[in-house]
Amino acid sequence: MQIKVFGPGCPRCKKTEENAVEALKELNLEAELVKVSDLQEIMSHGIMMTPGLAIDEKVMCTGKIPSVEEIKEWISEKAR
Amino acid sequence: MDWKKEWKALLAIVAVFLASFYLPLERARFDNAIMESLHLVKWYAQEHVLLCLVPAFFIAGAIAVFVSQASVIRYLGAKANKVLAFGVASVSGSILAVCSCTVLPLFAGIYQMGAGLGPATAFLYSGPAINVLAIILTARILGIGLGIARAVGAILFSVVIGLLMHFIFIREDLQQADTQAAMPVPEVTRPLWQNALYFATMVAILVFANWGKPGTNVGTWYAVYSAKWIVTSVVSAFFAIILVLWFDLKGSKVLLVAIPTAILAFLFPHEPMVAFAAGAIGLSIITSTDKGEAGEWFLSTWGFAKQILPLLFIGVLAAGVLLGRPEHEGLIPSTWVSRAVGGNSLHSNLFASVVGAFMYFATLTEVPILQGLIGSGMGKGPALALLLAGPALSLPNMLVIRSVMGTKKTVAFVSLVVVMATFSGMLYGALIE
Numbered sequence: 001m002q003i004k005v006f007g008p009g010c011p012r013c014k015k016t017e018e019n020a021v022e023a024l025k026e027l028n029l030e031a032e033l034v035k036v037s038d039l040q041e042i043m044s045h046g047i048m049m050t051p052g053l054a055i056d057e058k059v060m061c062t063g064k065i066p067s068v069e070e071i072k073e074w075i076s077e078k079a080r
Numbered sequence: 081m082d083w084k085k086e087w088k089a090l091l092a093i094v095a096v097f098l099a100s101f102y103l104p105l106e107r108a109r110f111d112n113a114i115m116e117s118l119h120l121v122k123w124y125a126q127e128h129v130l131l132c133l134v135p136a137f138f139i140a141g142a143i144a145v146f147v148s149q150a151s152v153i154r155y156l157g158a159k160a161n162k163v164l165a166f167g168v169a170s171v172s173g174s175i176l177a178v179c180s181c182t183v184l185p186l187f188a189g190i191y192q193m194g195a196g197l198g199p200a201t202a203f204l205y206s207g208p209a210i211n212v213l214a215i216i217l218t219a220r221i222l223g224i225g226l227g228i229a230r231a232v233g234a235i236l237f238s239v240v241i242g243l244l245m246h247f248i249f250i251r252e253d254l255q256q257a258d259t260q261a262a263m264p265v266p267e268v269t270r271p272l273w274q275n276a277l278y279f280a281t282m283v284a285i286l287v288f289a290n291w292g293k294p295g296t297n298v299g300t301w302y303a304v305y306s307a308k309w310i311v312t313s314v315v316s317a318f319f320a321i322i323l324v325l326w327f328d329l330k331g332s333k334v335l336l337v338a339i340p341t342a343i344l345a346f347l348f349p350h351e352p353m354v355a356f357a358a359g360a361i362g363l364s365i366i367t368s369t370d371k372g373e374a375g376e377w378f379l380s381t382w383g384f385a386k387q388i389l390p391l392l393f394i395g396v397l398a399a400g401v402l403l404g405r406p407e408h409e410g411l412i413p414s415t416w417v418s419r420a421v422g423g424n425s426l427h428s429n430l431f432a433s434v435v436g437a438f439m440y441f442a443t444l445t446e447v448p449i450l451q452g453l454i455g456s457g458m459g460k461g462p463a464l465a466l467l468l469a470g471p472a473l474s475l476p477n478m479l480v481i482r483s484v485m486g487t488k489k490t491v492a493f494v495s496l497v498v499v500m501a502t503f504s505g506m507l508y509g510a511l512i513e
Binding site: 006007008039040046050 | 480
């Protein structure tokens with residue numbers, strides 16, 4: 001599983017990344033965590049509002065910081 | 081010992097040492113500047129932080145959480161009505177990009193996946209320019225005239241600049257990116273009128289708590305001024321009811337905050353800040369512990385406070401050292417300032433615009449700096465020019481824009497901003513004479 005966190009490097013995207021790490025830890029799962037800061041790449045995923053989060057190339061959230069709980073839900077659904 | 085890695089540390093140590101060794105203490109101007117800086121920080125803390133900044137942070141936090149960004153972005157997408165897109169782009173800056181870092185990806189998105197170059201540049205300009213917190217602080221510290229001029233100017237500018245960019249580059253056909261823009265998650269639906277009332281109440285509290293003392297003792301302005309705390313209290317009570325009814329805050333918790341606040345208001349009628357502070361602290365406590373929307377609201381508010389207060393503190397210190405309080409001097413003599421940007425000449429306005437465009441202003445720091453400049457002799461016209469060109473642009477920011485739009489369009493954009501800022505400054509300066 002690959003989780004991508006999109007953002008140019010401000011506090012909000014860092015928080016998103018932290019939440020993703022925390023969610024993985026709580027679920028005791030391993031996944032590849034990629035931080036995407038390049039604008040062109042962010043846009044190529046169709047993300048207009050950062051922060052954004054995608055799991056296995058599917059954009060799950062954009063425009064707000066997803067909570068640890070929300071990320072856990074998405075990961076669990078994916079893993080099913 | 082790897083000097084290639086360590087030279088920076090050595091340079092820093094040597095620089096600080098030399099500065100400390102040659103510290104020009106006992107030189108009147110330097111000592112005075114230090115004192116001015118401390119006086120200015122104290123004045124900000126006493127006059128503006130509690131009554132103005134704290135409510136402003138709550139408002140900004142609310143905008144970031146409760147205003148439906150999805151519905152706004154729809155107007156800026158690829159299929160949007162182009163005319164409407166301009167209008168929306170010019171005002172939505174404060175709604176969509178209350179965090180300055182979202183401006184650039186969103187701009188790139190609107191440009192390549194959305195409504196195109198025109199609305200994208202309109203948004204690019206308006207985002208930082210119509211920053212809610214900045215407008216509030218500008219009005220409060222630099223006067224309502226500049227506050228309104230800044231807000232109106234910024235909105236007008238973004239539409240004009242967007243339109244000009246669109247027409248200048250109309251022959252360039254931009255390949256719309258193939259990707260479909262991912263829409264943000266739709267927010268909780270509360271009827272629009274409830275949200276509007278919620279925001280209006282917060283703005284009312286901000287306005288009345290900060291109602292300025294007029295010069296004369298008669299007239300409606302003065303009447304409002306003498307009653308301002310009663311009005312603020314009534315509006316706050318109304319706000320408390322809204323929180324219970326529509327935001328799921330428990331009535332008991334809200335009362336637990338309201339009652340001590342009211343008691344403090346009665347005990348200290350001449351120190352309204354005590355009650356106000358208690359109310360703010362109480363609100364923070366009950367919202368931060370809330371698991372629902374109110375909790376998200378506080379998180380967003382706190383995020384802004386954490387991000388902006390340190391920057392503002394440094395900005396005020398710097399402005400104090402360099403320019404001193406109004407009617408006082410810092411390190412920079414007032415004559416230099418009035419010569420460079422005094423009066424309302426083309427030269428002053430242009431100078432202010434160009435410097436503003438290239439200089440980096442962290443959020444809100446333009447306000448204390450401008451206050452210092454005006455106090456040292458900068459004309460109101462050039463002040464507006466700086467307000468309109470400064471926050472929206474900076475050299476690092478121009479480089480990023482260039483990576484999205486290319487050099488030609490970036491140069492066009494920057495030139496448009498500078499030219500328009502200069503002329504708006506001259507116009508405003510002439511109008512208020």
